[in-house]
Amino acid sequence: PGTAVEVKVPAEPLSTPVGKTAELPCSYSTSVGDSFALEWSFVPPGKPLSSSHPILYFTNGYLYPTGSQAKRASLLQNPPTGGVATLKLTDVHPSDTGTYLCQVNNPPDFYTNGLGLINLTVLVPPSSPLCSKSGQTSVGGSAALKCSSSQGAPRPVYNWVRLGSSPTPSPGSMVQDEVSGQLILTNLSLTYSGTYRCVATNQMGSASCELTLSVTDPSKGRVAGALIGVLLGVLLLSVAAFCLIRFQKDRRKRPKETYGGSDIREDAIAPGISEQTSMRPDSSKGLLERPPSASSVTTTKSKLPMVV
Structure with missing residues (x-):
């Protein structure tokens, strides 16, 4: 062998x-x-x-x-x-x-x-990571900041830091996972607002990304909404009052229809005679015809001239 x-x-x-x-x-x-x-x-x-x-x-x-x-x-x-x-x-x-x-x-x-x-x-050094956030970013809520590099060998580790002079959140209200690149913030307050940076690192180098977290206060939003509603109501009432005053002024200035003493209306009825006793002249007989029913005629003390 x-x-x-x-x-x-x-x-x-x-x-x-x-x-x-x-x-x-x-x-x-x-x-x-x-x-x-x-x-x-x-x-x-x-x-x-x-x-x-x-x-x-x-x-x-x-x-x-x-x-x-x-x-x-x-x-x-x-x-x-x-x-x-x-x-x-x-x-x-x-x-x-x-x-x-x-x-x-x-x-x-x-x-x-x-x-x-x-x-x-x-x-391979870490590629530029992508920063993102999710959750309810209002007072009392919780937010998750995420960071991930698409390349890097060995696999990068991640570390979140807060920029600026603002105080860092207390350790009890933040949990950081260096492997997944996630930072959990709980019991948010307005002091948590600011810029956060994630740094991805391995033995070949490092890369980073940043994002801005804005924590809002819902109670301030409700007060602002109520104030805006009141202002709109006052504005509408002011516009309605202005229109009403303008209408009253225009109505007073509008002229009334009057008739002078010398004006004669063609359809006027002679004094002392009602509409039912109005006579019609008969040009062929030269006399005034009486209405068929004498009981329907109402006379007054004034006499009407006869037409010849």
Whole structure:
């Protein structure tokens, strides 16, 4: 039987700043022959080893880069036949974070530990966090201030601070979670109003955002509303009184219809005769005809002239 194939890799996870070159150490012990083969592959975080993606192969004396990382991947020693199979990965991206597999195959040598696993983390400074707030921002209410960065490795921790000279809320009325980036404020008062800053930090740097919290007093709003209602009522009454006075003045100035003593109306009835006893002249007979019923005629002491 052949000798044992043993691959050695670092036991601790590795980390490299974004944009730099990562070296993934891998060494092996075996008697290299014509059947010697080396393979490097990559497994994204949270995926099983069976879903690995190839990075490069070395077999039959030739190196075959492959996959999305091929242009940035190379071997520290090429050919890797001297027991060193270290991988170099230039200009690392955040997506390069994951598990790397160094596998040596050298038939007829049997395997004892022919596979080595290396965990790599690409260090990324926190991106500018997003600040937001929710809750009832009135006196006696509670508010939640939230802060989160979309990027950052390792995962950033968050810290809220209040800006300016205003006193910081008492510890009993505020709860801060450095992992989730949430600040809970309870039993709000007007003194809580102000500008708050959230700072996201990891070993690569920090970034921050700010927001303004305005605590309102509902009782002052009700007083202001009542005052506005009273003012509107007074205004409406003033307008109504003005219109009434104006109407009275216009009515007094309006002229009345009068008739002078010399004015004669065509439809007027002669004095002393009622409407029922009005006579109509008959030009053919030259006499005044009496109405058919003498009992309906009312006479007075004045006499009417006869028309000839």
